[in-house]
Amino acid sequence: MFELDDARVLITAGAAGIGRAIAERFRHVGARVWVTDVDEAAATEARGAGLRTTVSNAAAEDEVNALAAEVNAEWGGLDVLVNNAGIAGPTGPVETLESAAWLSTFDVNIHSQFYCIKHFLPLLRKSERPSIVNLSSAAGRLGMAGRSPYSASKWAVVGLTKTLAIELGPEGIRCNAICPGAVGGPRIDGVIAAKAEMLGTTVAEVTELYTGQSSLGKLADADDIGNMAVFLASAMASHVSGQAMAVDGNTEKLY
Incomplete structure (x- = not known):
């Protein structure tokens, strides 16, 4: 059904959290999965669970370039690139934010995607079923008070996605984004704690x-995001490109 058996899939920040859920969903449908992460402990655990894992910083272009060479040497190409690396960034009124924290948020949330697409594109061009899946956010389509660097960087992901769908479409390379709402886990716990302090x-x-901001009245599960990533990369979405797919329980306002 998905036609992802033996597909070569690379996922940034894939050793834990949403990235790990994405990795496990791809593995479940028969794909070969390679994950990267800056967290050595998480990478070690993922490796122990059977995932091909490299400790690498997606926000460092030289490391991405080296990783692309390694993947090409071992796999000879790439079918699916999932740009999952992201951080919450600082919380607070815009005039109180440190410039370094703003820049760091953009480095991880959008510059990492540019680096990965730039250096893995030659590998994707070797595929008969190339697909790019970029992680944005509900904050990438809605404003979010107190989270300006995060929201702005996630809007940038949608802009990059739609532009690349146009640019790469003639080559048969599809590019889509996922816009999750609040997803249960340690990361959202930290975001909620910071927001409580600010307010x-x-x-x-x-x-x-946060649980009440969606019509379904609950947080998303990381597997919900993994399922959408698999769908977008699969043959079932062969004519889907340039889309920002919300997985947010119908969220119309962010707090």
Whole structure:
């Protein structure tokens, strides 16, 4: 059905969290999966679970270039690139933010995607079923008070995705984005805690806001994002490109 058996899939920041869920969903449908991560402990655990793993920083172009050469030497090409690396960035009114924190958010959330696409594109061109999946966010289509660098960087992901769908479409390379809402896990716990501190309220109150911001009234599960990534990379989405796919339980406002 998915026609991803033996597909060569690379996932950045794939050793834990949403990235790990994406990796496991691809592995479930028979793909060969290679994950990168800056977290050595998470990478070691993923390797122990049977995933091909490299400790590498997707926001460092020289490391991405070296990784692309390694993947090409071992696999001879790439079928699916999943740009998952991302950070929450700082929380606070825009005038209080440190410039270094702003730049760091863009380095990981959007510059890493540019580096990976730039250096893995020659490998994708060797594929008969090339696909790029970029992780954006519900914040990439909605404003989000107190999270300006995160939201701005995720809007940039959507712009990059739509532009590359136009640019690479004539070569048969599809490019789509996923826009998750709040996804349960340690990362959103940290975001909620920071937002509670900024607002001068409790974690419980902000948690209620986050779970209530979608029509379904709950946080997404990381597997929901993994399932969408598999769909977008699969033959079932062979005519889907340039789309920013929301996986957010119908979220219309972010807090």
